[in-house]
Amino acid sequence: MYFEKNDVDLVIVNAPLTDAFGDDFARAAAFGEITQSIMVVPLTDYQDAQEKNSENAVNVVSNPVEVKDFTELLKVIKKNHKKLFQMKAEYDKLSEKFNVIKVVSRAKCLLVEKEHLSENDAHKRIEKMAMNQRKTRLQIAGEILSQYEV
Numbered sequence: 001m002y003f004e005k006n007d008v009d010l011v012i013v014n015a016p017l018t019d020a021f022g023d024d025f026a027r028a029a030a031f032g033e034i035t036q037s038i039m040v041v042p043l044t045d046y047q048d049a050q051e052k053n054s055e056n057a058v059n060v061v062s063n064p065v066e067v068k069d070f071t072e073l074l075k076v077i078k079k080n081h082k083k084l085f086q087m088k089a090e091y092d093k094l095s096e097k098f099n100v101i102k103v104v105s106r107a108k109c110l111l112v113e114k115e116h117l118s119e120n121d122a123h124k125r126i127e128k129m130a131m132n133q134r135k136t137r138l139q140i141a142g143e144i145l146s147q148y149e150v
Helices: 023-030 043-054 067-117 119-133 137-148
Strands: 008-016 036-042 058-063
Touching: 008 023, 023 036, 023 058, 036 043, 036 067, 036 119, 043 058, 058 067, 067 137, 119 137
Parallel strands: 008 036, 036 058
Antiparallel strands: none
16 A cells, blocks of 8 residues: 555545545554544544544544644644654664674674684674775675575
8 A cells, every 4th residue: 555655644534535434544544654644524423433443543533623623633643743753763773773783693603603713703703804894794794694504
């Protein structure tokens, strides 16, 4: 779906849509990593829509909606989006660090196994090779993995 591949900050669904109620669409939009979703529903459907979407990240408001209330909701969503964006950036950074540690650890294990080095010596070798060749530890670890693994 579109929301999995693209960064969309906010989706507003004015329910009901012509071919469906719109709650599936609103939930699909909110399923993205940082996409926020608002579903505006007729007052008669508000309670049902609220119950259906209480477990999801869909914000449900009734129509007619007061401008003041909608503005407040947008402010809250903006704050939440900023926090989510920061958390996602931190998650991506930590995920990349974890990946480097995982690959470097695998390379160290291969050096210990194949060249009978201690774990400390394997670590020092990877660090020294990275420094001497002006490469990252991840690049050196990748070369070691490709050298020893079939």
